[in-house]
Amino acid sequence: MTFTFIAILAFALLALCFGLLLGYAAIKFKVQSDPLVDQIDQILPQTQCGQCGYPGCRPYAEAIANGDEINKCPPGGDATIKELADLMGVDAKPLDAAHGVEDVKKVAYIREDECIGCTKCIQACPVDAIIGAAKHMHTVIIDECTGCDLCVDPCPVDCIDMLPLTQSTESWQWRFEKMTVGDIPIKQV
Structure with missing residues (x-):
């Protein structure tokens, strides 16, 4: 066997070992997301505008799931607030004017x-x-x-x-x- 063949074989075995290790780690340490956060995030308009005070729709969805107000999203407007209220089982409130107006x-x-x-x-x-x-x-x-x-x-x-x-x-x-x-x-x- 030549030195090149042995080097290629060594790299292939090393890649296989690391691939198996990463595959095991992906399964073992998988982070489960909260299904409520996923549902709230699907309702939000996905503008990622930050008008609600959060850097995007997903962080705002997490905050709503943790008890924050549902009326801080101007791009979503009253329709989004109503849908969030139905999902969360709370009363719909008018849009918080401190975060903007629906236009x-x-x-x-x-x-x-x-x-x-x-x-x-x-x-x-x-x-x-x-x-x-x-x-x-x-x-x-x-x-x-x-x-x-x-x-x-x-x-x-x-x-x-x-x-x-x-x-x-x-x-x-x-x-x-x-x-x-x-x-x-x-x-x-």
């Missing part, structure tokens, strides 16, 4: 002729809805934008506007009340 869904719009390609808006976007490259103009993927407004402040040339999203046949989504067909729940869109 029309907005999306970011970059005036591309003014964009200098600094990438600061890309770095600020929590959902990667802005595309572009350094020193080139950027644009917003409207279907991905959550309207969190976090990209506006970092822009050094103030070329980002938050525009209301008009309803059209492409952007319309039906909202169903909680219903069941037989024993099968219909998920709210």
Whole structure:
């Protein structure tokens, strides 16, 4: 046997041992998440805007599960508060004005002729809805934008506007009340 073959065999055995060890550790030390937190997180709008005082929707869901108020999410508005109240078995409260007001869904719009390609808006976007490259103009993927407004402040040339999203046949989504067909729940869109 050559030295190269022995080295390759040694690395293969070492990789196999580490793979088995990591696989065992992943099963043995798996962290179980709270199913209530998962349900609350699914109800929240996933804007990751931080208007509730938490860095994202998942930390806010954990706080709600631990007893925090359910009325701190302006992007979710009254519909989210009502759904959270139903889930948690508490009374629905009006939106806490200290965290903002519910308004029309907005999306970011970059005036591309003014964009200098600094990438600061890309770095600020929590959902990667802005595309572009350094020193080139950027644009917003409207279907991905959550309207969190976090990209506006970092822009050094103030070329980002938050525009209301008009309803059209492409952007319309039906909202169903909680219903069941037989024993099968219909998920709210």
